[in-house]
Amino acid sequence: METGFRKWIIVITIITSTIIELIDTTIVNVSINTMSGNLGASLEDTAWVITSYAIANVIIIPMTSFLAEKIGRKQYYIGSILLFTLASAMCGFSDNLWELVAFRFLQGIGGGALLSTSQSILFETFPAKERATASGIFSLGIIIGPSIGPVMGGYIVDNLSWQWIFYVNIPIGIAAALLSYIYLKPSKKSTDGRSIDWLGIFLLTIGVGSLQVVLERGQTDDWFAATYILVLSIISALSIAILIWWELRIPFPVINLRVLKSTTLSISAIMTFVLGFGLFSNVFVFPLFSQRIIGYSAFQTGTMLLPGTLMAAMISPFLGKMLQSGLRPQYLIILGFGLSAAFGYIMSGSNLATGGAYFFIPLIFRGLSAALLIVPLTALAVSELKPAEIPQGAALNNMMRQMGGSFGIALINTYIAHREAANRTALITHVTASDPQTIMRQQSLIQNFMAHGSNYLRAMQQSIGALENIVVRQTFLLSYMDAFLLLAILNACCIPLVIVTIKKRKEVKAAKVVVPDAH
Known part of the structure; x- marks a missing residue:
C-alpha cells in the first residue's frame, strides 16, 4: 500500500495508461475511410487495422496475471507501456496496410496487458477496505477511453493526418513509463521453478484469436457462407474446449480457471x-x-x-x-x-x-x-x-x-x-404506381425539379x-x-x-x- 503524493501519482499514471489503451479501441474507427484512401486499400482490408488490435487485446488479457508473475509485475507493466508506445510510433510510420496491421497487433499486445495489470496495481496501492474506491477510480479509464476516442479521432482526421492518431500516444506513453519506473514498488519475478504452460498459451491464442476473427469479420463475409469463417469457428470451439479441460487439469495453468469457483466472480x-x-x-x-x-x-x-x-x-x-x-x-x-x-x-x-x-x-x-x-x-x-x-x-x-x-x-x-x-x-410494398400518397409525392418532386430547369423526362x-x-x-x-x-x-x-x-x-x-x- 502507498500513501500521500506517491499514491496519487501512481493513480494518475494508472488511469492515464488505461485511458490511452481504451482510446485506441475506438479512435481508429472514424479514420478508416481516410486510411483506406491514403494507403490505396479497400475498406474491407483496412478494417483489419481495427480487427488486429481487438484480437491481440482479447488474447493477452487473460494471460496478464501469469506473465506478470513470471516477469515481475512492475517490469511487465513498464514493458507493456513501452511496447504500446513503440508500436504506436511504428503504426504512424507505416507506409502500407499490412505493415500497419502488424504493428496494430503489437500495439494491442502491449495495450491489452495494461488493463488487468493496471487494476491489480490499483488494488495493491489501496488497502482492502478501500478496494471499492479503487474500482471507482479504475472505471474512469474504462468509461472515458472508448467515449472520447471518436472525438479525438474525428478532430485529428479533420485537422491533421491519420498518423497523428498514433503519434499522440508517444509522449503520454513515455511519461507513463517513467512515472511507473520511479514510483511503482519493485516486484520480483516468480522463482518457484514452475514450468511454463506452453500448451495453454497455444490453445488460448488459437482459440480466442480464431473466435475474435469470426466475430470481427463474420458479418462482412456473410458468416458461415465463407469457408474460412466456418473453419475458424470449428478451430475456436475445439481449442477452447481443450483449453478448459487442460487448464483445470494441470497445477500451474496460464489461466487459473479455478477462481471461477467463486459464485460471485462467475455471476x-x-x-x-x-x-x-x-x-x-x-x-x-x-x-x-x-x-x-x-x-x-x-x-x-x-x-x-x-x-x-x-x-x-x-x-x-x-x-x-x-x-x-x-x-x-x-x-x-x-x-x-x-x-x-x-x-x-x-x-x-x-x-x-x-x-x-x-x-x-x-x-x-x-x-x-x-x-x-x-x-x-x-x-x-x-x-x-x-x-x-x-x-x-x-x-x-x-x-x-x-x-x-x-x-x-x-x-x-x-x-x-x-x-x-x-x-x-x-417499405417498398407501399411505394407503388397505384399508391395515392406515392403518386402525390412523385408529382410534387417532378414539379420541383422542372421548376429548377429539368425537362419532364429528366424530372x-x-x-x-x-x-x-x-x-x-x-x-x-x-x-x-x-x-x-x-x-x-x-x-x-x-x-x-x-x-x-x-x-x-x-x-x-x-x-x-x-x-x-x-x-
Missing part, C-alpha cells in the same frame, strides 16, 4: 459480458446512426457523447465511496441496467427530424449507466477472492467485458443488416431517385431504431438476474445463522 463475469455487449454496442450504433441518418460529422458525434461521459467520470469515485460504506453493489447494478434500457428505449423513438436536444437526456442515461455498472461489477467480481487470486480474477473479468463488446458489435451489426432487408421490403428520373433515397433513409432509420430497442430489451432482461443474486445471497446468509440449542 459478475456474466453480467460484465452483458455490460461489454451494451457498452461497446451503444458506442458502435449511435455514431453510425448520427452520421448516416442525422448527418453529423465524426467530431460532432463524439462531442454529443461527452456530457454523459463527464457525468459518469464525476460520479465514479463517489460510487466507490458508497460501496465502501456498505451499499450493496447489486442495487447500483439494477439501476445501471435500468438506465441503459431507458437509453435504448428513448433512442428507439427517434425520427428523421430529431435534433441534438433530443439525444441529450438518453446520452446522459448512457453515461450514468456505464458508471453504475462498471464500478460495482469491478468491485463485486474480486470481492470474495484471496489477494493472490485477484490478478487472475480481474483478468478474467476484463476479458469478459472485451469479449462482450466483440459479440455485441458483431451481433448488432448482423441484426441491423437483417432488419435493413426486412424494413426495405416492408421523372430525378423523382424516382429521390423516392429511392427517401426509402433508403427510412430503412436505415427503422433498422437503427430496432437495434436500440433490442439493446433496451437485453439490458432489461439482466435486472431479474441481479435480483436473483440478491435473494440467493440472503438465503446463504440465513443458512449460516446458528440456531441456539433449545436445551
Whole structure:
C-alpha cells in the first residue's frame, strides 16, 4: 500500500495508461475511410487495422496475471507501456496496410496487458477496505477511453493526418513509463521453478484469436457462407474446449480457471459480458446512426457523447465511496441496467427530424449507466477472492467485458443488416404506381425539379431517385431504431438476474445463522 503524493501519482499514471489503451479501441474507427484512401486499400482490408488490435487485446488479457508473475509485475507493466508506445510510433510510420496491421497487433499486445495489470496495481496501492474506491477510480479509464476516442479521432482526421492518431500516444506513453519506473514498488519475478504452460498459451491464442476473427469479420463475409469463417469457428470451439479441460487439469495453468469457483466472480463475469455487449454496442450504433441518418460529422458525434461521459467520470469515485460504506453493489447494478434500457428505449423513438436536444437526456442515461455498472461489477467480481487470486480474477473479468463488446458489435451489426432487408421490403410494398400518397409525392418532386430547369423526362428520373433515397433513409432509420430497442430489451432482461443474486445471497446468509440449542 502507498500513501500521500506517491499514491496519487501512481493513480494518475494508472488511469492515464488505461485511458490511452481504451482510446485506441475506438479512435481508429472514424479514420478508416481516410486510411483506406491514403494507403490505396479497400475498406474491407483496412478494417483489419481495427480487427488486429481487438484480437491481440482479447488474447493477452487473460494471460496478464501469469506473465506478470513470471516477469515481475512492475517490469511487465513498464514493458507493456513501452511496447504500446513503440508500436504506436511504428503504426504512424507505416507506409502500407499490412505493415500497419502488424504493428496494430503489437500495439494491442502491449495495450491489452495494461488493463488487468493496471487494476491489480490499483488494488495493491489501496488497502482492502478501500478496494471499492479503487474500482471507482479504475472505471474512469474504462468509461472515458472508448467515449472520447471518436472525438479525438474525428478532430485529428479533420485537422491533421491519420498518423497523428498514433503519434499522440508517444509522449503520454513515455511519461507513463517513467512515472511507473520511479514510483511503482519493485516486484520480483516468480522463482518457484514452475514450468511454463506452453500448451495453454497455444490453445488460448488459437482459440480466442480464431473466435475474435469470426466475430470481427463474420458479418462482412456473410458468416458461415465463407469457408474460412466456418473453419475458424470449428478451430475456436475445439481449442477452447481443450483449453478448459487442460487448464483445470494441470497445477500451474496460464489461466487459473479455478477462481471461477467463486459464485460471485462467475455471476459478475456474466453480467460484465452483458455490460461489454451494451457498452461497446451503444458506442458502435449511435455514431453510425448520427452520421448516416442525422448527418453529423465524426467530431460532432463524439462531442454529443461527452456530457454523459463527464457525468459518469464525476460520479465514479463517489460510487466507490458508497460501496465502501456498505451499499450493496447489486442495487447500483439494477439501476445501471435500468438506465441503459431507458437509453435504448428513448433512442428507439427517434425520427428523421430529431435534433441534438433530443439525444441529450438518453446520452446522459448512457453515461450514468456505464458508471453504475462498471464500478460495482469491478468491485463485486474480486470481492470474495484471496489477494493472490485477484490478478487472475480481474483478468478474467476484463476479458469478459472485451469479449462482450466483440459479440455485441458483431451481433448488432448482423441484426441491423437483417432488419435493413426486412424494413426495405416492408417499405417498398407501399411505394407503388397505384399508391395515392406515392403518386402525390412523385408529382410534387417532378414539379420541383422542372421548376429548377429539368425537362419532364429528366424530372421523372430525378423523382424516382429521390423516392429511392427517401426509402433508403427510412430503412436505415427503422433498422437503427430496432437495434436500440433490442439493446433496451437485453439490458432489461439482466435486472431479474441481479435480483436473483440478491435473494440467493440472503438465503446463504440465513443458512449460516446458528440456531441456539433449545436445551
